[in-house]
Amino acid sequence: MKDKHSKIFIAGRNGMVGSSIEIEFRKRGYEKIIGLNSKELDLRNQADVEDYFSKEKPEYVILAAAKVGGIMANMKSPAEFLYDNLAIQNNVIHCSYKFNIKKLLFLASSCIYPRLSPQPMKEEYLLDGKVEPTNEGYAIAKIAGLKMCEMYNKQYGTNFISVMPCNIYGIGDNFDPQKSHVVAGLIRKFHEAKIENKEYVEVWGTGDARRELMFNEDLADACIFLFESYSGDNFFNVGTGKDISIKHLAYLIKKAVGFDGDIKFDITKPDGMPQKLLDVSRLKDSGWVNKTELEDGIRKTYGWFLKHHT
Numbered sequence: 001m002k003d004k005h006s007k008i009f010i011a012g013r014n015g016m017v018g019s020s021i022e023i024e025f026r027k028r029g030y031e032k033i034i035g036l037n038s039k040e041l042d043l044r045n046q047a048d049v050e051d052y053f054s055k056e057k058p059e060y061v062i063l064a065a066a067k068v069g070g071i072m073a074n075m076k077s078p079a080e081f082l083y084d085n086l087a088i089q090n091n092v093i094h095c096s097y098k099f100n101i102k103k104l105l106f107l108a109s110s111c112i113y114p115r116l117s118p119q120p121m122k123e124e125y126l127l128d129g130k131v132e133p134t135n136e137g138y139a140i141a142k143i144a145g146l147k148m149c150e151m152y153n154k155q156y157g158t159n160f161i162s163v164m165p166c167n168i169y170g171i172g173d174n175f176d177p178q179k180s181h182v183v184a185g186l187i188r189k190f191h192e193a194k195i196e197n198k199e200y201v202e203v204w205g206t207g208d209a210r211r212e213l214m215f216n217e218d219l220a221d222a223c224i225f226l227f228e229s230y231s232g233d234n235f236f237n238v239g240t241g242k243d244i245s246i247k248h249l250a251y252l253i254k255k256a257v258g259f260d261g262d263i264k265f266d267i268t269k270p271d272g273m274p275q276k277l278l279d280v281s282r283l284k285d286s287g288w289v290n291k292t293e294l295e296d297g298i299r300k301t302y303g304w305f306l307k308h309h310t
């Protein structure tokens with residue numbers, strides 16, 4: 001896709017990932033970006049989605065809309081994570097086929113891989129074992145989305161590609177303490193503890209779980225790189241190639257926020273998958289490299305939090 005006047009529908013345009021993809025598209029000169037928020041268009045409603053495609057006639061689709069949340073949100077509402085995501089994907093992917101979309105990019109997640117997968121996780125390990133139970137609903141939905149893209153390409157000759165991002169954080173993240181992912185959740189906890197002069201911050205789990213964390217602007221850059229350069233049936237892991245323990249991450253965030261107290265680990269809370277590190281050779285070999293170091297990304301995200309949440 002090289003025509004900068006092409007009409008691109010970003011489903012999930014207002015979310016952390018969708019909004020960073022829109023910014024990156026605009027930086028590259030793409031002008032016709034469309035998309036509505038979830039109150040204006042409920043992507044779970046098939047008739048509404050068909051109506052939107054028929055009226056707007058997009059040429060390209062980025063499917064970044066999803067019900068997302070951290071480990072606790074996933075455990076609390078597994079049915080919603082399964083249903084909402086299946087419904088959104090079914091509607092957007094099927095309409096993209098029905099309305100002859102030239103290309104679609106689907107964003108899945110690294111939680112599709114088996115809980116005890118060998119690390120780093122290669123694309124071919126998909127479906128080699130059981131997924132992590134704390135996010136089973138979300139993972140099953142994302143596997144279905146990925147397979148839908150693959151099978152629509154096979155049966156209908158569509159051009160649908162998929163990416164598997166590692167854990168994403170960054171500008172526009174959700175900082176709700178119960179629903180957020182770890183980086184946003186800890187930024188908020190450490191910030192509030194600093195303001196309230198608390199003695200310690202409670203970090204969930206043992207601190208031994210390991211995660212690969214990527215800044216949302218880098219994910220957006222990788223998505224557009226693949227959208228512009230790749231067509232075919234491979235899907236791509238998207239990550240930094242490095243992981244970190246939650247304990248180490250908590251110390252980095254404590255330092256970035258400037259909190260002087262202690263850290264306590266609440267081992268009554270779950271760790272989730274013991275390690276989630278992607279093998280990103282396929283992406284690297286096609287010429288893409290990650291830019292933002294974790295410390296810089298945390299600093300930028302904390303800066304954004306201070307502006308928007310205090």
Ligand code: GFB
Pocket residue numbers: 069070071072074109110111134135138139166167168179180181182183185186189202203204205209211246269270271272273276
């Ligand atoms: O980011 P997170 O919720 O995602 O948690 P998952 C990562 C790790 O950080 C877990 C620990 O071991 C948590 O127990 N952690 C420590 C915390 N303190 C906190 C905190 O204050 N908030 C949060 N959220 N975690 C999600 C999946 O799993 O990752 C989704 O549930 C999705 O389906 C997403 O795949 C990327 O990596 O454990």
